[in-house]
Amino acid sequence: MSTLKHSMTAQKFCVKCLVILSIISGLIVWSFIYLGLNPIQFFSFFADSNIAPFITRFFSPDLSTPFLLRIGSGILETLSISAISTLLASIISLGLALPTAGRFGPYAKSISRFICNFLRSVPELVWATIMVLAVGLGPFAGTLALTIHTAGVLGRLFGETLENHSSINNTALINSGSGKVAAFLYGTLPGIYPQLLSYSLYRWEMNIRMATILGFVGAGGLGQMLFYELSLLREPKASTIIVAMLFLVMVVDAFSNKLRAAQTHSMG
Amino acid sequence: MQPYSTTNKPLISDPAAPNRLTLIVVSLVVLWPLLELAEFQPWLLFKPENIEVLGNFLVQFIPPNTETDFLLIVLVATIETLAMATAGIALAILIAVPLGLIISNSLSISRIGPGSNYLLSKFARYIARFLMLVLRGIPEIVWALLLVRVFGLGPTAGVLAIAITYGGMLSKVYSEILESGNTLPARALLVSGSGRLAAFLYGQLPSTAQELASYTVYRWECAIRASVVAGFVGAGGLGQLMDQSMKMLNGGEVSTILVVFFLLVLLADNVSLLIRKQLE
Numbered sequence: 442m443s444t445l446k447h448s449m450t451a452q453k454f455c456v457k458c459l460v461i462l463s464i465i466s467g468l469i470v471w472s473f474i475y476l477g478l479n480p481i482q483f484f485s486f487f488a489d490s491n492i493a494p495f496i497t498r499f500f501s502p503d504l505s506t507p508f509l510l511r512i513g514s515g516i517l518e519t520l521s522i523s524a525i526s527t528l529l530a531s532i533i534s535l536g537l538a539l540p541t542a543g544r545f546g547p548y549a550k551s552i553s554r555f556i557c558n559f560l561r562s563v564p565e566l567v568w569a570t571i572m573v574l575a576v577g578l579g580p581f582a583g584t585l586a587l588t589i590h591t592a593g594v595l596g597r598l599f600g601e602t603l604e605n606h607s608s609i610n611n612t613a614l615i616n617s618g619s620g621k622v623a624a625f626l627y628g629t630l631p632g633i634y635p636q637l638l639s640y641s642l643y644r645w646e647m648n649i650r651m652a653t654i655l656g657f658v659g660a661g662g663l664g665q666m667l668f669y670e671l672s673l674l675r676e677p678k679a680s681t682i683i684v685a686m687l688f689l690v691m692v693v694d695a696f697s698n699k700l701r702a703a704q705t706h707s708m709g
Numbered sequence: 710m711q712p713y714s715t716t717n718k719p720l721i722s723d724p725a726a727p728n729r730l731t732l733i734v735v736s737l738v739v740l741w742p743l744l745e746l747a748e749f750q751p752w753l754l755f756k757p758e759n760i761e762v763l764g765n766f767l768v769q770f771i772p773p774n775t776e777t778d779f780l781l782i783v784l785v786a787t788i789e790t791l792a793m794a795t796a797g798i799a800l801a802i803l804i805a806v807p808l809g810l811i812i813s814n815s816l817s818i819s820r821i822g823p824g825s826n827y828l829l830s831k832f833a834r835y836i837a838r839f840l841m842l843v844l845r846g847i848p849e850i851v852w853a854l855l856l857v858r859v860f861g862l863g864p865t866a867g868v869l870a871i872a873i874t875y876g877g878m879l880s881k882v883y884s885e886i887l888e889s890g891n892t893l894p895a896r897a898l899l900v901s902g903s904g905r906l907a908a909f910l911y912g913q914l915p916s917t918a919q920e921l922a923s924y925t926v927y928r929w930e931c932a933i934r935a936s937v938v939a940g941f942v943g944a945g946g947l948g949q950l951m952d953q954s955m956k957m958l959n960g961g962e963v964s965t966i967l968v969v970f971f972l973l974v975l976l977a978d979n980v981s982l983l984i985r986k987q988l989e
Contacts, residue, residue, distance in 0.1 A: 461987065469799045472792035476864045480800065483869070495859060514746075521743040528740075562971055564934070566941050567963075570955045575763045576753040584747045585754075627723075654848050657942060661748070671854065687846045694846075 495676075502684060503677040511666070512685045518580050519662035519689065522655075523648035526584045530591035531641045534599045537592065539625075541600030553596070560593025565651050569660040580661025587648050587655070598640045606633050639704070646697050653686050663689070769960025773968060783950065783969050790946035790973065793864050793939075794932040797871025801932075802925065804844070804876030809883030811837040815892040815913065816905050844877025853939035867944030871932050882924055890917045923985045930981040937970060947973070 473480065539545065540553035568586035576582050611628035615621065619628075656664025663686055670678040723729075753759060810816060811834060818830065849870045856866035887909075895912030899905070903912075940948020947970060954962035 457987075461984075469795055472795040472799070475792045476789070476796055476868065478796060478865060478868060518746050521746040525740070525743055525747050525749060562974070563967065564938060564970075566938055567951070567955075567967070570952075571763070571766075574766055574958075575759055576750070577759070579748050580746070581748045581750055581753065584749060650848060654850050657850060657854070667851065668854070671858070683847060683851060686848070686851065687843065690846045690848075691842065 498676040499680045501677050502681040503675075504681065508678060508681065512663070512682060515663045515666050515682070516685060516689055519652045519664075520649065522580050522583045522587065522660075522662055523645060523652040526587035526652075527591060527641055527645040527648050529584075529588045530595055530644070531599075531637070533588070533592040534595035535637075537596030538599035538603050541596055542603035544603075553600075557593045557596040557600070560589055561597065562593075563590070565590045565655060566658055569655045570658045573659045578659040578661075578665075583652060583655040583660030583662060586660060587651060591644050591648060595640060595644060599637055602633050602636050602640070603629070642697075642700070646693055649693050650690060653689060766958050766960050769958075770964040772961065773965040774959075774961035775965065779962060779965065783947070783966060786947045786950045787969055787973060789864055790933060790936050790940070790948070793867045793936040793944075793946050794871065794929060797868045797936065798875060798925065798929045798932050800868065800872035801875035801879055801928075804872060805879035805883055808837055808841055808876070808880035809887070810905070810909060812841065812880060813884035813887040815888045815890075815895055816899070816909055818899055818905065841877045841880050844873050845875075845881065846877070847874070849874040849935050849939055850942055853944040854942040857943045862943040862945070862949075864945030867936050867939040867946060867948075870939050870944060871935055874935070875928055875932055879925065879928060883921060886917050886920050886924065887913055890920070919988050923988050926981045926984045926988075930977045933977045934974060937973075 537553055537557060540549040541557060543550040565586055568589050569583055572582040572585040572589075576585065606629060608629070610632065611624050614624035614628040652662050652664075654664045656662045656666065657668050659665060659668075663682055667679055667682045667686070670682060817834070852873050853866050853870035856869050860866045860869070890913060892913070894916075895908045898908040898912045936944075936946055937948040937951070940946045940950070941952045943949055943952070947966060951963060951966045951970075954966060
């Protein structure tokens with residue numbers, strides 16, 4: 442639309458835009474000064490020999506078979522962490538969604554809303570640190586952390602879906618004598634489950650990414666391997682793991698793009 | 710209604726039930742190895758010593774630490790986080806604008822017809838796409854972890870990590886926005902012999918500037934969260950402070966930092982919404 446406006450009347454000199462622009466650029470400059478960063482220094486730093494050996498050490502990835510096998514099991518571990526946590530979270534969220542959508546009255550609604558908001562506002566890494574304390578180092582801590590965070594996110598999304606869904610079928614079943622649980626399972630769930638499934642798949646994609654890095658606080662998967670190898674200064678092994686992470690992210694990306702394209706295609 | 714359902718007993722059982730049962734059994738069989746791999750052991754949660762450690766930590770969360778000295782440290786870290794996100798996004802724009810312009814198909818001269826250096830431009834586009842994939846494919850916390858080794862602990866590594874990942878991300882979205890807008894003006898300019906930059910400035914920027922700016926502001930909001938996360942590996946700001954308090958199991962400090970983090974995210978949400986409203 443703005444193109445149309447431009448073609449009709451020339452835009453007047455905009456004082457407000459100028460003020461906003463100068464405030465923003467002022468803040469950017471202040472940030473660099475505050476942090477003591479000089480962008481020009483970066484380039485001279487990169488030009489110095491300081492970083493070259495670091496990079497060359499990185500460009501010799503360790504491709505020995507035993508190590509590749511370990512990476513393979515790391516990838517599988519990462520995938521299982523993300524899959525199980527997403528599945529558990531979607532089951533929990535289904536339970537959270539009912540009160541969040543206001544099915545059990547306004548009090549339950551605000552309480553469960555608060556719970557969802559709290560669960561999803563705390564970053565995954567913080568949950569992971571807490572869970573490492575709760576169950577010790579390893580993939581189970583990561584699974585729990587992702588489950589808790591994702592339950593908050595999905596609880597809210599599921600609740601909104603439920604709220605926006607028409608309750609005609611549900612009411613019809615209840616009026617003709619069905620129990621509340623059966624009415625939900627046969628009257629409401631069939632209508633909303635494609636949406637719930639697509640939300641869960643989307644979160645699974647994000648959780649795969651998260652599961653690769655949760656290991657930095659000791660919660661298993663590829664991240665824990667990377668952190669370990671880097672602490673031992675074994676750069677070749679570390680670079681192999683980074684390539685594996687990149688590979689995993691790219692495959693997931695490509696797969697979800699295909700899936701999304703197929704979905705929009707089938708919807709018309 | 711009651712007599713109806715009792716006389717026609719088969720009608721009240723779900724005809725799809727056997728199929729669903731089979732599906733559940735099959736998925737449980739598939740899930741089993743995944744549970745093994747993830748070392749799924751819920752009973753660990755109820756081990757007395759684990760409960761004791763976690764309990765001692767969580768009990769300290771209330772009340773949050775509100776000593777003046779500590780609050781001052783948190784304030785400084787918060788400002789540092791804000792500055793990190795802002796500087797990081799500024800550098801990311803520097804990376805993203807040229808990359809996005811190279812990648813975008815709507816500014817591609819070779820799309821109009823094979824020219825003299827058709828293959829060269831195709832090659833350049835592939836390289837740029839690959840670079841973009843690597844930049845944004847590796848999570849920012851991994852970049853931060855690597856850069857901390859080069860630049861030492863502190864915000865420099867965090868700023869660069871954000872600049873790298875968000876540079877890749879922004880360049881992808883910039884090129885998509887340019888492709889999804891009205892591409893005809895730019896094409897007309899290119900066909901009649903204008904350069905790529907001029908075609909962008911006069912043919913595409915006027916109609917897409919608002920969307921480009923709005924998305925960049927939204928990413929700034931995400932960068933604040935990202936810079937806190939990057940801090941966990943020692944890249945400065947609120948995240949680094951939180952990591953230190955966590956390692957010392959100081960619950961009071963952690964809860965103060967978490968509250969400040971919530972407020973910061975809320976503030977960033979509102980500021981970015983305000984700026985984006987102004988842009989409309």
